[in-house]
Every structure is written in C-alpha cells, then in structure tokens.
Amino acid sequence: MTIVDSTEELGRRDRKKLETRAALERAALTLVAERGLAGVTVEDIAEAVDVSSRTFFNYFPSKEDALLGRSPRAEAELIERLARVPAEMSALAALRLVLLDEAERVQERREEWLLRLKVFEQNPSLLLKLFSGGAEAERRLVAAVAGRLPEGPSGTAHAELVTAVALTAFRVAVLRWSTVDIPLAGLVDEVFSQVAEGLPDPNPPA
Template sequence: MRQAEGGLRERKKRETRAALAEAALRLALEKGPDHVTVEEIAEAADVSVRTFFNYFPHKEHAILGRNPEHLERALERMRTAPAEESPLTTMWFVVSGVLRDLENEGELSRRGELIMGSPALLYQLMMSSFDDERQLTAALAARMGEPASSVRPALIVGAAGTACRVAMELHKNSPERPVSELVAEGFHVLAQGIDPAFGRRR
C-alpha cells in the first residue's frame, strides 16, 4: 500500500512539473519569455505560486523545461554502460536519450528556437548545463578509471554539450534539418577528428 502511494505521489509530481513546463513554454511562445510571469505560469497550470517554486527556482528554468530525471537517467546510463563501449559512444547514448525524451514530448524544436532567440534563456541554459556537465564528467571519469581532473572525460562531455548547442543554432537558420540529425552529424565529426592535420608542419 505504501509503495503504491509513493508511486502515485511521484507520478503526480511528474504531471505537475510537466504541466508547469508546458504552460511556461506556451506562454513564452505567445508573449515572449521576457513578458511572462511566474504568477501567470502557475495560474495556467492550475497550481499555486508556492507550488511553482517547489519545482523550479525561476521562470526561465520552467520555460527551459529543466527536468532532473533527464540527468538522473543520463548518470545511470553512464554507470551501467558496457565495458567495451567507447566514452564518446556512451555520451552519444546519453545525449540521444534526452533528445528522444524531448522529441516525444513534442518540445524540441519549439523550445530550441525560443532559447536561441532569448539571451536570458540562453544564459540560463548555459549555466545549468555547466552543473550537469560537472556531474557527467565526474561519472564518465569514474567509468574510464581516470582522475576527476583528467582532460579527456571533461573534453568529451563538453564537446557533446557544444554539439547540442551548435545544432540548435544551425536549426534556427535551417529549420528543415531536425536538431537530432544535426547533433548526430556533430558527434560523427567529433569521432572522426575535427582537424586530423592539427600540429603538422608544412
């Protein structure tokens, strides 16, 4: 009985978070992110302002749709990756999993275009991404058996994040190309080497 109650409570939390994120995104698309208030988002999701702050620290995080479950699943995928899987491949599965979740929610293109057109949202995305990257780097370094201060795991995680940001920027200018396709192309470039001739003398 207690387990069922816990499952119901967690489902209710997920539904409330999703309702707030959807309301925030819809209002931001309608009015522009700078003209949306926390009070409007809470009212649109039929919850109190106090409830809003139980899920998001400010309206920008709600518009971004920050979902801690994405990071939790990413860290778990990293911890359980097969031993023979390369670090960049592991990072690809992590990123593609998050992209798949966002695409299933029908939010990837709409939210990406909104973010790239708003300095405030872009700043918040970058700041929150830095914290995610620190946790992912620590997990990847542990999986690789390297110290947390190693360059390679940090560079792999950072390059993956950059591939996503570049994909969103390119998608804004070429909306006919899906973000997921652009991210996949970015990973292939990383895997092949951005500049194999680097360091060679004439």
C-alpha cells in the same frame, strides 16, 4: 544498441508530480512566447495550470527556471544510462550512445523543444541562466565519465574534453534539427561520426 531503463515504474503520486511539472513548463513557454519574458509572472503561469503560486515554487525557484526544461531527475537518468553502457566502450562512444538515446526523448517532445528554442532566441537574457545551470550539470557528467577512465589527472582531463566535445556536438545537432524536418537522432549520429573521423573539411561542391 538501445539502453534499457531499469527505473521502476513510478507511483501514482510521482507521476502526478511529473505531470504538474511538465504542465508548468508548457504554460511558461507558451505564455512567454506570446507575451515576452517581462510580460509573464509566476502567478500567470500557475493560473494557466490551475495551481497556486506556492505550488509553482515547489517545482521551480523562478519563472526562468521553468523555461529551461531541465530537471534533476532527467540529469540523474542520463548519468544512470551512462553507467549501464559496457565498460569496454570508449568514453566518446559511450556518450554518443547515451545522447542518441536522449535525442529520441527530445524528438518525442519536438513541438515543446522548438518552442523553447524560439523563446531563448526571443529572450537572450535567458542564455546566461541556461549556461550557468548547464555548467553544473556538465560537471556532474564529467565526473561520471571520469569514473569510466583510469584515475589520475590524465583521466580527468580526458573526461572534461570528451564531455565538452560530446555536449557541443549534441547542441549543434539540436540547432540544426530546429531548422529541418529530420529526426534528431540521425543528426546526432551524423555529427558524432564527423567528430570520430577527426572533423575533416567537407568536400567542395561539384
């Protein structure tokens, strides 16, 4: 099942903004991969895209934020796609479907994502920024999942648990994908199947 985006076609101005944001992200990743985090300034990133530093700060509060590949629009679209999943589908199955859809989008930008993972590996200080920002995004996703469940403490607790499990499964698949030439969607489907089966231990080698 594929979730069809109901988002209207972006206007020319909005498309231009998305293109500029993406160009700044790519420039930041490329420069930091070459020079290291300390060797790159906001001015360097802006110059690589032929925009001003002021323009850079219209999109990102810091050079570290430009490296994360996280945009409010993308997070909102993820929650919108979740809202379009039929209500009778379980929370875990709904998240699996949405994250399979997300995997297709990440796959289309494989080179960029592999570079991003390399930059994170080379600059461990970025992980704190990644996790702190991710926690806020996860809270918003938990709220969306909870909206599919009965109200009350048990529904909230289940939403927190199932969201954490789903996002961890997705991260595991992405890390595996970075080391093998296999479509990300297949790896995401595989890890979710393991979760759905109760995470049985693998069979011993023959």
